[in-house]
Amino acid sequence: DIQMTQSPSSLSASVGDRITITCRASHVLRNNLAWYQQKPGKAPKCLISAASRLQDGVPSRFSGGGSGTEFTLTISNLQSEDVADYYCLQHHSFPYAFGPGTKVDI
Amino acid sequence: QVQLAESGGGVVQPGKSRTLSCAASGFNFKSFGMTWVRQAPGKGLEWLAYIWYDGSNKFYSNSVKGRFTVSRDNSEQTMSLHLDSLTGDDTAIYFCVRAPYGKAFDYWGQGTLVVVSS
Numbered sequence: 001d002i003q004m005t006q007s008p009s010s011l012s013a014s015v016g017d018r019i020t021i022t023c024r025a026s027h028v029l030r031n032n033l034a035w036y037q038q039k040p041g042k043a044p045k046c047l048i049s050a051a052s053r054l055q056d057g058v059p060s061r062f063s064g065g066g067s068g069t070e071f072t073l074t075i076s077n078l079q080s081e082d083v084a085d086y087y088c089l090q091h092h093s094f095p096y097a098f099g100p101g102t103k104v105d106i
Numbered sequence: 107q108v109q110l111a112e113s114g115g116g117v118v119q120p121g122k123s124r125t126l127s128c129a130a131s132g133f134n135f136k137s138f139g140m141t142w143v144r145q146a147p148g149k150g151l152e153w154l155a156y157i158w159y160d161g162s163n164k165f166y167s168n169s170v171k172g173r174f175t176v177s178r179d180n181s182e183q184t185m186s187l188h189l190d191s192l193t194g195d196d197t198a199i200y201f202c203v204r205a206p207y208g209k210a211f212d213y214w215g216q217g218t219l220v221v222v223s224s
Contacts, residue, residue: 034210049210
């Protein structure tokens with residue numbers, strides 16, 4: 001089974017900062033990696049698919065990168081509405097798995 | 107627009123069973139794989155089960171394999187998750203999610219809460 005790790009587990013930054021969250025997989029994923037944002041009391045929302053494809057309607061300050069076993073989610077120009085939990089998901093092979101999450105605060 | 111609506115949550119006694127349902131609308135349901143994800147209170151997301159567009163293949167996480175069963179009825183545009191031998195660790199919000207095969211999960215329901223308690 002593919003194991004997923006995320007770092008950091010939490011971070012606090014200022015409005016306007018650039019932050020990066022890293023997701024690592026125990027096996028090569030090619031680009032079968034997605035990023036999700038979840039705000040309190042809400043269902044998760046897909047931000048990035050195929051490692052780097054920005055979903056429709058997602059602000060361009062979000063970007064995804066990486067390949068193989070290491071992937072990143074970068075938020076440039078952090079905004080107050082970006083306070084949320086962020087998760088990566090490997091959908092390369094079953095059983096699928098989410099990373100443990102990163103809590104982003106302002 | 108794509109809509110997914112879960113139902114069937116509630117309080118269940120330990121050791122008992124429960125069946126959750128997901129009603130889909132706004133897309134060609136029979137053409138899409140579907141999946142269940144849960145989230146225990148204050149915890150992260152956990153993938154549970156996947157069912158192919160035609161129901162011919164099903165996959166489960168190790169944590170629920172043998173206890174949970176996913177199924178679908180394409181004529182009714184519904185998906186179900188049967189939960190068996192429930193314990194307190196199964197207390198969670200259960201999300202129904204559209205999951206095109208080989209692609210990211212795209213649309214999520216709002217979830218249904220299952221509380222396992224005596």
